[in-house]
Amino acid sequence: MSETNEMSGAAPLRLTLYVAGQTPKSVAAIRNLERICGEHLGPGRYLIDVIDLRQSPHLAREHNIVAIPTLVRQLPVPIQKIIGDLSDTQKVLVSLQIDASR
Amino acid sequence: MIGLVASGYRMTAGVQKVPTGIDGFDDLTLGGLPRGRPTLVCGSAGCGKTLFASTFLAKGARDYGENGVFVSFEERPDDIVDNVASLGFGFDELIADGRIFIEHITINPAELAEVGDYDLEALFMRLELAVEAVGAKRIVLDTIESLFSAFTNVAVLRAEIRRLFDWLKERGLTAVITGERGEGALTRQGLEEYVSDCVILLDHRVENQVSTRRLRIVKYRGTAHGTNEYPFLIAEDGFSVLPVSALGLGHMVHEERISSGIPDLDDMLTGGGFHRGSSILLSGVAGSGKSSIAASFLAAACAAGERALYFSFEESGAQTVRNMRSIGLDLGRYIDNGQLSMHASRPTFYSLEMHLAIMLRDVARMQPSLVVLDPISAFLDAGDHRDVQAMLLRVIDYLKSHGITGLFTHLSHEHGSVQTDAGLSSLMDAWVLLLNREANGEFNRELYLLKARGISHSNQVREFVMTDHGISLIRPYLGEQGALTGSARRAEEARLRREQAQRRLDAEVVEQRLEQRRRRTLAQIDALRAELEAEELEFRSVAEGRRRSDAQAQSDRLAMAKSRRAQAADVGDE
Numbered sequence: 282m283s284e285t286n287e288m289s290g291a292a293p294l295r296l297t298l299y300v301a302g303q304t305p306k307s308v309a310a311i312r313n314l315e316r317i318c319g320e321h322l323g324p325g326r327y328l329i330d331v332i333d334l335r336q337s338p339h340l341a342r343e344h345n346i347v348a349i350p351t352l353v354r355q356l357p358v359p360i361q362k363i364i365g366d367l368s369d370t371q372k373v374l375v376s377l378q379i380d381a382s383r
Numbered sequence: 384m385i386g387l388v389a390s391g392y393r394m395t396a397g398v399q400k401v402p403t404g405i406d407g408f409d410d411l412t413l414g415g416l417p418r419g420r421p422t423l424v425c426g427s428a429g430c431g432k433t434l435f436a437s438t439f440l441a442k443g444a445r446d447y448g449e450n451g452v453f454v455s456f457e458e459r460p461d462d463i464v465d466n467v468a469s470l471g472f473g474f475d476e477l478i479a480d481g482r483i484f485i486e487h488i489t490i491n492p493a494e495l496a497e498v499g500d501y502d503l504e505a506l507f508m509r510l511e512l513a514v515e516a517v518g519a520k521r522i523v524l525d526t527i528e529s530l531f532s533a534f535t536n537v538a539v540l541r542a543e544i545r546r547l548f549d550w551l552k553e554r555g556l557t558a559v560i561t562g563e564r565g566e567g568a569l570t571r572q573g574l575e576e577y578v579s580d581c582v583i584l585l586d587h588r589v590e591n592q593v594s595t596r597r598l599r600i601v602k603y604r605g606t607a608h609g610t611n612e613y614p615f616l617i618a619e620d621g622f623s624v625l626p627v628s629a630l631g632l633g634h635m636v637h638e639e640r641i642s643s644g645i646p647d648l649d650d651m652l653t654g655g656g657f658h659r660g661s662s663i664l665l666s667g668v669a670g671s672g673k674s675s676i677a678a679s680f681l682a683a684a685c686a687a688g689e690r691a692l693y694f695s696f697e698e699s700g701a702q703t704v705r706n707m708r709s710i711g712l713d714l715g716r717y718i719d720n721g722q723l724s725m726h727a728s729r730p731t732f733y734s735l736e737m738h739l740a741i742m743l744r745d746v747a748r749m750q751p752s753l754v755v756l757d758p759i760s761a762f763l764d765a766g767d768h769r770d771v772q773a774m775l776l777r778v779i780d781y782l783k784s785h786g787i788t789g790l791f792t793h794l795s796h797e798h799g800s801v802q803t804d805a806g807l808s809s810l811m812d813a814w815v816l817l818l819n820r821e822a823n824g825e826f827n828r829e830l831y832l833l834k835a836r837g838i839s840h841s842n843q844v845r846e847f848v849m850t851d852h853g854i855s856l857i858r859p860y861l862g863e864q865g866a867l868t869g870s871a872r873r874a875e876e877a878r879l880r881r882e883q884a885q886r887r888l889d890a891e892v893v894e895q896r897l898e899q900r901r902r903r904t905l906a907q908i909d910a911l912r913a914e915l916e917a918e919e920l921e922f923r924s925v926a927e928g929r930r931r932s933d934a935q936a937q938s939d940r941l942a943m944a945k946s947r948r949a950q951a952a953d954v955g956d957e
Contacts, residue, residue, distance in 0.1 A: 301504045309499075334505055338512055341505040347490055348534070349504035364534075365499035376496040 294318075294327040294377070295356040301349045302335040306366045310350035313367035320370075321379055398605040401449065401521070401557050404442025405435065406623030406744075411609045412600065416581060421551050421558040423578040425569045426585030431596060431617050432561040434470075435585065436523040437463065438622045439559050441472035443521045444482040449557075451521035452513045453485045456529035460485040470621045486513040490533035497535055503543040507550060514554065522551065526561040528572045548577045569601065580604050586612070595734035598624050614736040616744065623744065636660070641753070641788055644683030644712075645676065647856035648815075651832050651841040657813055658837065659752070660786040662779050664807060666793040667817025672828050672847055672854070673792040674698070676815070677755045678707040678714060679854055680790050685717035689752040693725045694742055696761040700725030711852040724749055730761040738762070739774045743781055754782055758792040759807070772807065779810050812836040817847065820868070827869035830856060846872065 300307030318327045334341050348364040363376050400414030409415045416422045424432050440451040464474045477483040534540050551558045562570035569575045582601040597612040615624040640656035649656040665673050684691040704715045717723035762771045782789040814833040819826050828847040832840045845856035846868040867875050
């Protein structure tokens with residue numbers, strides 16, 4: 282819990298979302314992530330990169346991505362990955378270790 | 384290669400095949416794996432799936448001009464390269480040359496959470512890139528089942544795997560997919576349901592503490608294939624399958640003779656020596672000289688400039704060389720110049736089939752004119768008699784079909800027994816029986832030619848003597864009490880010599896006596912003749928005397944008469 286407290290006060294959450302084109306799952310994931318972050322984290326507390334592997338497929342290998350969509354929490358460490366369209370908000374919050382009560 | 388049928392790329396209409404380059408496998412499948420289709424290679428851990436796949440890929444890129452992608456879900460690329468480095472495929476060079484591409488896909492379930500719907504589109508993208516990078520015709524997925532431990536949504540996974548197989552077919556990639564053996568199914572995750580073309584099962588069984596690797600083609604749609612279990616080998620030069628199936632009886636027949644290295648033994652066979660390509664059984668009890676005779680054959684073959692292969696199941700090669708030096712056979716020389724190769728292994732070291740496989744492989748590689756198995760009876764302790772017989776039958780068949788002379792030694796446990804436990808007699812063309820008979824407190828080695836097909840031969844039991852300059856066979860003493868050997872023979876021979884001497888002596892005495900008597904008789908004859916001459920002389924002098932006196936009397940009478948006539952005239956005148 283101390284980690285969460287430290288995190289909440291310190292550096293912003295760095296998230297990378299890997300999608301492949303405008304597939305329904307990819308579109309849903311982008312929408313869900315923006316919604317969750319907007320609802321549960323204040324502005325400036327998070328940073329989202331969306332990478333379309335259709336545009337740069339080599340990144341799938343470089344970043345070792347298998348499933349689409351994949352959300353990677355780059356910071357804080359350790360790296361955490363979530364795959365899926367992020368349709369379950371609670372699970373996303375738990376996996377990203379975001380304190381929903383705040 | 385140990386050929387069933389000449390390999391071809393398109394043996395069966397409809398199914399095009401690509402050679403794997405795996406020794407024996409392409410023969411077995413009449414050409415290799417189905418082109419452009421996925422093949423499932425399944426088996427338990429450590430049974431050689433990855434090696435099969437690597438060989439398929441490396442040989443494809445190196446020998447058949449088909450580049451490949453190795454998709455590893457488990458091992459790191461460095462480990463894959465290291466694992467096959469010892470096999471001399473030059474995997475790292477092939478990678479450097481852009482002919483093989485290793486795609487390493489790892490998923491750490493600990494750092495992965497699943498929220499909602501997903502697919503494996505990124506995996507497909509990576510595969511696509513890898514395939515394009517080297518223009519791959521071949522692909523290996525080793526092992527795709529790892530995905531099942533990484534992802535929890537099995538429904539998604541199965542759908543994606545099905546899509547993956549379709550994708551492979553669409554791309555026309557010849558794929559090898561490995562799968563872990565499951566309980567009651569070929570693979571743990573039922574991968575076989577996605578692969579309808581070709582399924583190969585690798586097995587690694589341990590029986591009586593002996594492990595054997597076996598390969599079986601479970602399914603190969605649209606083509607003929609061998610259906611048996613075939614032993615395979617992972618040796619220093621890679622993966623080789625050994626189709627040790629029985630061949631027909633269309634052996635070549637040789638009129639040519641080969642020497643046993645023992646002139647006396649060759650002489651027992653009319654025409655000198657055994658037929659080339661025949662199978663010769665040497666059976667005898669312990670210490671009857673089987674290995675020595677075998678070594679003699681080896682030395683003779685090498686001396687004739689041929690190659691020979693010696694499989695020993697009791698002694699090490701070095702030990703054999705040393706031991707044979709004591710009977711004047713220098714086998715080391717032939718080993719050094721490559722004519723003779725010795726392979727020593729315990730019967731229990733491999734399973735029977737593996738022994739067979741290794742022997743056939745070595746024979747195929749070396750192509751010797753003589754192969755010795757010493758002793759075949761060692762296998763009887765290691766395996767079931769029927770299996771042993773089947774194995775030996777295959778060895779003999781193989782050797783015969785290649786015109787290679789086979790020499791098999793067999794340790795019989797019973798003295799003087801003419802039974803081979805494995806019932807091999809009918810398989811053998813010639814049978815040399817070695818006896819070690821006890822008589823008068825000593826054992827003597829004896830040799831008997833029990834049979835030699837197509838060659839008339841001596842029926843004598845010969846005494847078999849090993850000296851420091853080779854083996855010789857001594858004709859036995861054939862006496863009234865049967866053939867004698869050893870000291871008994873020597874004693875008998877001595878007795879004979881004594882008798883002869885005695886007889887010679889007796890004859891001399893008789894001769895002398897006769898001479899004396901002849902001389903005596905001649906002397907008597909002389910004496911009698913002298914006597915006769917004396918008598919004749921006497922008779923002649925008497926006769927002369929009488930003639931003379933007769934003549935005197937005559938002349939006296941005439942004189943008388945003359946004088947009387949004168950008187951008468953006187954008287955008349957008177």
